[in-house]
Amino acid sequence: MPARGRRPSARLAPSRLPPEGEESVIRHRPSEGAVDRARELRATMTEAELKLWSMLRGKSLGDTKFRRQAPIGRYIVDFLAPATKLVIEADGGQHSVEADAERTAFLEAQGYRVLRFGNAEILREPDAVWRSIEAALRGDHPHPLAARVASPLQGEEALPPLAGSVEAGASFADFIWFRTGGAAEWLVRPRDAADLAQFLGALDPAVPVFPVGVGSNLIVRDGGLAGVTIRLPKSFAKVSIEGDTVRTGAAAMGITVASAARDAALAGLEFLRGIPGTAGGAVRMNAGAYGRDVADILVEATVVRRDGRIETLPGSAFGFSYRHSALPDGDIVVEALFRGQPGDKAVIAAEMDRIAAEREASQPLRSRTGGSTFKNPPGHKAWALVDAAGCRGLMVGGAQVSEKHTNFLINTGTATSADIEALGEEVRTRVKAQSGVELEWEIQRVGKA
Ligand SMILES: Cc1cc2nc3c(=O)[nH]c(=O)nc-3n(C[C@H](O)[C@H](O)[C@H](O)COP(=O)(O)OP(=O)(O)OC[C@H]3O[C@@H](n4cnc5c(N)ncnc54)[C@H](O)[C@@H]3O)c2cc1C
Known part of the structure; x- marks a missing residue:
């Protein structure tokens, strides 16, 4: 069976969505019709979902039991361990990263922890995926492709107290648009501005602090990001x-x-x-x-x-x-x-x-991308320079210059951040050779290679 994207049908029709603002009071309550829809989806699982399901059913997980195609509020998640509130999702290559970010934000606001794996990752690296699930069930979560970062901090006790949440080794690849990159040494979600202010005020000034949104203009290198990453919750x-x-x-x-x-x-x-x-x-x-x-x-x-x-x-x-x-x-x-x-x-x-x-019509919106890669140099369009240098469709590893818009790089499913950055540098070299113009990165690049 060909790998498929997240099926749009996995969502309920917009008319059934709760009115704006109501989300925060829903507590794992299936929407109207969700139960029937979930039953239907169980019968049409993708190859990657079937592979994951066979792992979740077949391996020893102690008392943890997973359900598949489980309704939560207005969504139907691929797999859910209700006792530990762990959600596991299998992402296809052609899904909407923006919609996934919203979905993850909703689930996290309900207290669920979400692990996402690409279909290719599940099919090609099942052992690494399995190790990651086991780690999440133990309470720590190194992503299979995420290296631990060298720490300027000496354990969690070095962090000031916080009313919000702190997660060690959270994978950027789980939520940023490119779906690549290493781990955040500490991912901090403050409860409100006052919580954030007291946390930063008490944090050792030597510790680097990096705010992240949804990573739509961001490459996090594969070695991860040291220090504290701040992700503002819902x-x-x-x-x-x-x-x-x-x-x-x-x-x-x-x-x-x-x-x-x-x-x-x-x-x-x-x-x-x-x-x-x-x-x-x-x-x-x-x-x-x-x-x-x-x-x-x-x-x-x-x-x-x-x-x-x-x-x-x-x-x-x-x-x-x-x-x-x-x-x-x-x-x-x-x-x-x-x-x-x-x-x-x-x-x-x-x-x-x-x-x-x-x-x-003009952008690869359903791909894993990072928006405009390069700033438009004065008097030029970056995409036109990239195109003129013959880079349309150019690949390094699993990274590719988009065929649809040449100022976008995409992760075709197996790219690392190193592939994406190397591709960007190759494009810069070719553009400089062809037109004499030096392109400047618009995408922010952070972390250790
Ligand atoms: C398909 C696509 C189309 C796009 N089209 C456009 C476009 O037309 N025009 C355009 O300008 N951009 C575009 N972008 C790029 C991107 O959406 C914007 O730059 C966006 O504003 C980045 O927001 P983010 O939350 O994803 O930030 P991130 O990518 O998470 O972070 C980007 C930078 O902002 C910083 N940052 C994030 N949140 C905060 C915060 N709360 N406080 C301080 N710093 C913060 C980060 O530290 C980082 O330096 C596009 C991206 C994609 C994927």
Whole structure:
């Protein structure tokens, strides 16, 4: 049977989704119809799902029992160990990474831990996958492809107390868009801004701190990332309207912010519809499209500084330039206030639909990618330079220059971060040789090779 992507049918029809804001009160309660749908899915499992299922049924796991195609709220997860609240998902090559990020965020908000494995990984490296599942059941979770990082910290006791959660050795490959990369030495999810502030204030200043959104513009190298990685949970994703402005938590996705503005008939934020990252990542990157960027709409943002101070800074303090802000490393954006202008809801909605359709037609949205790889050099389009240098479809290991959009690199299913970065460097070399132009990486690259 050919490897298939996550089946869209694994979700319930949108009309059955709970109204916005209701998610957080659902506790592992199947939606209407989910039980029938789960039964149907059990009968049509993919090859990778069958392989995983035979492992989960056949190997000794003590008292742990897994169920397959288990309904949780509005989703049906591939495998669930109810007693340990461990969810295991098999991802196909052609699935929506953005939708998976939302799905994972929902499940984590309900207290589930989610392990994702690519179909190719399950079929080719079942032993490594099995070791990873065993480790997760023991309470630690080194991803099979994730190396431990050299630690500047001396064990968890070196970390200040936190009301949120701390995870050692969490794999970036489980949630970032490329689905590659090593482990975070410590992945910290603060409960709220005050929790984050007291944590950072008490953390040894020598420890590096890295904020991550959903990794839609990020390569984490295979050796992992030392220090503390901050991932803001769903409690930082609230969006509200205040007059002509939209106040958003930094973990809210661009599409959520744009949709809230549309519903309030506020124009000017439509471009966020096409940016599949968080509001915090968008501020840090000065994300933009169609001639507008965050610098045009940011009134102010609240930042928890590396030393634990909470400050609300005007947009002008961010030193924005093309896909860049001067936000110091280790500072975390926790909230942003964006300005819109009163507009016509139907016109705003039509513009957002146009953006969505245009993106779908021109970008590899259903692949494991990292957005625009290189910044557009002054007077040039990066994609055109890459194309002219003959790099369309070029491969290094499991990484490939997208055939659909040559400024996108994709993980075809088996790439490592080293493959992706080496491919990017090869493209830079060829473009320089062909056109004399030196491309600059837009994708952020962090961690140890
Ligand atoms: C298919 C696709 C299309 C894209 N199209 C566009 C586009 O049109 N225009 C565009 O500008 N970008 C685009 N991108 C890139 C990306 O979506 C944006 O850069 C986005 O703003 C990154 O958000 P993120 O949450 O994924 O950040 P990440 O990728 O997780 O992180 C990116 C950087 O932001 C920092 N960061 C993340 N969260 C915070 C925070 N809360 N506080 C401080 N720093 C933080 C990280 O440390 C890192 O340096 C695209 C990406 C993809 C995959």
